Amino acid sequence: MKDIRMNHAQKGFTLIELMIVVAIIGILAAIAIPQYQDYIARSQVTRVVGEISALKTAAEEQLMRGVTPSGALTTLGYTSSDLVNTTDLDFTAGGGAGTMEATLDGNASSAVQGAVVTLTRDATGSWSCAITAAGGGGWDDSYAPAGCPVSP
Numbered sequence: 001m002k003d004i005r006m007n008h009a010q011k012g013f014t015l016i017e018l019m020i021v022v023a024i025i026g027i028l029a030a031i032a033i034p035q036y037q038d039y040i041a042r043s044q045v046t047r048v049v050g051e052i053s054a055l056k057t058a059a060e061e062q063l064m065r066g067v068t069p070s071g072a073l074t075t076l077g078y079t080s081s082d083l084v085n086t087t088d089l090d091f092t093a094g095g096g097a098g099t100m101e102a103t104l105d106g107n108a109s110s111a112v113q114g115a116v117v118t119l120t121r122d123a124t125g126s127w128s129c130a131i132t133a134a135g136g137g138g139w140d141d142s143y144a145p146a147g148c149p150v151s152p
Contacts, residue, residue, distance in 0.1 A: 038140065041109040044083055046145045048117050049129060051081055052102050056119065056127055059089075063096050073100060082107040095123040104134070111138035117148070 058076040062069045069075055073087035085105030091098025100119045104112050114134040121127050129148035133139045141150045 037109065037111070038142070041111045041140075042143045042145075044104065044108050045112055045115065045117070045131065045143045048081070048083055048102055048104055049131075049145055049148055051078075051084070052100055052117055052119055053129075055100060056121075059091070059098070059100065059121065060125075063091070068092060068094075069098070073102065076100075091121075096125065097121060097123045111140070112143055115139065115143075118151075 052073070055073060055076045055078055059069055062076070069089055069091045071089055072078075073089050075089060078087060081102075083104055083106055084102045086101075086103040088101040089098070090101075098121055102117045104115045104117070108115075112134055116132040118130050118132065119127055120130070130151040131144045131148055133141070133150050144150045
């Protein structure tokens with residue numbers, strides 16, 4: 001008589017194996033999601049600094065022609081941004097000194113909403129950048145790009 005042996009190969013995963021995989025995915029997500037949100041906030045602040053910095057040339061050109069730029073940044077050719085809600089341009093201090101400001105709002109991350117990016121030109125023509133931190137919770141000074149410190 002033939003020896004009949006049943007082949008009981010495992011078909012699928014056990015419950016404990018599935019639970020381990022779910023736990024590993026949960027741990028990875030707990031680390032990755034906050035890091036991703038920080039990355040988004042940092043990139044949004046850097047984007048606004050870049051958008052406003054692009055207007056320095058237009059401001060310099062108007063100052064060279066003897067025009068004192070003031071009002072909204074649109075007078076320098078600024079187009080709207082989904083991250084910026086309020087802009088301000090003030091070179092009325094005279095002597096070529098003035099500021100350009102943009103307040104993050106709209107589609108900006110909740111951690112950076114309300115932060116103000118300020119580019120300041122002194123009378124000698126040197127530009128500096130500063131960020132006034134958002135009033136709400138969640139702001140981290142690491143969101144500011146290099147060369148644009150957070151002012152108290």
